[in-house]
Amino acid sequence: MTEGQSYDAEAGAALLDMLVESEISTLKQVPRIVRCIHQWFMTNTDESVEHSLDNTLVELTDAHPHDVVVALLRCAPSCDRAAAAMWRMMVTTSMTTKKVFRELLCVLEDWPLHSTSTCDGDQQDVLALAATRALWEILQMPRFPRGLKVYFPRLLLALLFQVVYSTEQMPDEVDTFWRECQEEGGLPTSPSRFIVLTVKALLCRLGYRLVAFEVERKRGWDTLLHAETHHCAMGLLAREIRVVSRHLNASVVSYLVELLSRNEPRCELPAMAFLVEILASPGPNVRAESFLQLVPRYLQSTCSMTRSLLLKGLNVICDTPWMVPKMRFLVQRLTDLLQDADMDMVRMTLSVLRKVVRDPSVPISTPIALQLAERLQPLFDNESWYVRQLSVSIFKKVIERVANDGKKLLKTLVHQSLLPLIFHVFDENKAVAATCRDTLLQATAFLKKEKLRQVVLRDQQTEAIGECLLVECRSRAAEYLGQSLTYVQSPQDSIREAAVAFLGVLGQHMRAQPEKFRLIYHTVQHATKDSSPYVQRQALHTLPLLRAAAASGSSRSRLQELQSQLRQAWRRRRPSLWGNGWLCCWGSAQD
Known part of the structure; x- marks a missing residue:
């Protein structure tokens, strides 16, 4: 041939x-x-x-x-x-x-x-x-x-x-x-x-000519040609494809899960980007359960974008009620992610956690409840209002759902949350403020502080709530002082104002402790120069109250010193005084 x-x-x-x-x-x-x-x-x-x-x-x-x-x-x-x-x-x-x-x-x-x-x-x-x-x-x-x-x-x-x-x-x-x-x-x-x-x-x-056209119109093909953005293009293409065929979506998910189950890090990010977008398509043919098998492995990925996409996929799955109970094995791993330095990662983790912990079929064991409570509290003051709201709402669920054997251990952490919750009742974001108020009511009920709960229900003034808190939890005054000094530096005017008002109440209770009282007084005095006129006004209103408390404390101290001297004199000379008929002096000394 x-x-x-x-x-x-x-x-x-x-x-x-x-x-x-x-x-x-x-x-x-x-x-x-x-x-x-x-x-x-x-x-x-x-x-x-x-x-x-x-x-x-x-x-x-x-x-x-x-x-x-x-x-x-x-x-x-x-x-x-x-x-x-x-x-x-x-x-x-x-x-x-x-x-x-x-x-x-x-x-x-x-x-x-x-x-x-x-x-x-x-x-x-x-x-x-x-x-x-x-x-x-x-x-x-x-x-x-x-x-x-x-x-x-x-x-x-x-x-x-x-x-x-x-x-x-x-x-x-x-x-x-x-x-x-x-x-x-x-x-x-x-x-x-x-x-x-x-x-x-x-x-x-x-x-699928329309799919190709839409991707072209949104410049997806050009995006695909750059290494830094190819995962974005993969996500865009998947979003356009997922509306075309439910059967096609199921086939794609099945293949991608198989691919990601192998040890091929080079396809990790684009494959995850495509898979997560396909998961958002409705219908039982999408194999979300297979996706869950990938989570433990890829939550430990060194690529932050892969972890972020994984959490996005979990958020999508959580919208399917029957899938949430199947995610109970992830609660511990999600709790660990709350310590991540990337706040976007923390925000997405909180979003998943909220959907999982609110499901009554998902138990919250005592160790996890304690870890969650401890790691959520620092997020109450996050600069993102969404993170603040999510962390407080999950904290409320933890208080509600903790097992009986963990309630005693959880009390200390709930006590630590009271003052931050009180301050954030005055958060500038109304959604955060409402969530904090609901959580504060739940916390006071959990701690059996009924008087404080009633004050929160009927009174929105910091002074009234703070006064009741100090009466109910007098032994924690020093702890509250440390927390208040932090909130005086808050970026929110309303929270700084509430912190100054509380310091005024706290100062009246700590007037017998000169060093701490001076610290409170100087802090309030410094607040008179605050950038917010509302904080300045609150500080100017609080200073006279602290001076009056200081004067009252000084007079009371002199009276207590005189009573002490009389008691000592009575003990030394009680026989002669008794003989001379000084019974009234003894009675005064005892009083």
Whole structure:
């Protein structure tokens, strides 16, 4: 077929056709035959002659799809005219189409090289980009290949990941190969742009032309071509796809979960971005339970963006009520995330936790309740109002749901929360203020501080609430002083005003402790120069009260000293005084 006159070549082709048909199962030289057929297509331009080996190629592909596909990718990686004709012939018949796409997928999913061997012992690697080039030629066919729809989800994702990988690394062999392809003309300057063209062609052939258009309109394809933003483009494409087909969504989720279960960190971020957006599609076919299996592993990822996407996915799953009980095993891991330095991560964690802990079917054990209470309190003062509200609302649920054996241990932490909650009742954000008031009522009920609870219910003045708090919890005055001094530095005017008002009440209770009283007085005095006129006014109103308390405390101290002296005198001279009838002095001393 490769030598001699055309008559001899045609005779050889006919003989080969007959031999393949009769001995196809025992053939050991399939790659050599494929190369021979490719050369036959190259040297014969007459259509009648060119197609004389079509049946041979189809029979060979049906019996040995792996060897045929790999051999053709090796002998014609740039997909010349002859190779394009062979690919089209191989996918036009129902018995070979699926087999060809399956073999192409194996190559497409490995970047940049697919390691394989054929029956002749050849172990030369195959370029994934060569398979993309072959797929591009198949997509140009006027007739729709039937097997394309079956493998569409995996083909789409394999191509998308190729774009991602090619933006991050371009090996020398790929670069050299692409320069050779460009010499044939008509191809983009970079492999990544060619792969994007192939993705668009695939979408259009499967009837998703509108998806490709929307992504183009939102500049998603350009975003995909940059390593820093490719995960954003993956998310955008997934959002456009998820409304198309529920069955397609389920297939994509299944494949992505399988992919992320492997140890392939290079596909971690784009795959997670795509998966999370697909999870947002409604319907039972979306395998959310499979996604939950990935959570313990990827919550420990070194990539903060991956962890963020994972939490976004959990938030989506939480919106399905029957899925929440299945997340109970994550409560401990989510609690640990509250110490993350990234506040966006903490915010998303709180959002998931709130949905989980409010479900009555999810138990909150004593150790977790204590950890949650301890880690939530520092978030009460977060600069984000949403974080403040979420942390306080979860704290309320912890108080409500803690097991009986943990109530005694939780009391100390609830006591520590009282004053912060009181101050945030005056939070500038109304939603936070309302949540804090509800939580404060729950905390006072938990601690059995009924008088304080009643004051909170009927009175919104800091002085009245603070006075009752100090009466109910007198032994914690020193602790309250430390907390108040922190809140005097709050960025919120209303909270600084409440802190100054409380210091006035606290100072009256601590007038017998000179050092602490002086600290309170100087703090209030400094507040008269506050940037807020409301804080200044509260400080000017509080100072006279502190002076009066100081004067009262001084007079009382002198009276107590006189009483002490009288007692000492009575003890020393009681017999003589008794004899002289000084009974009234004894009675006064005792009083």
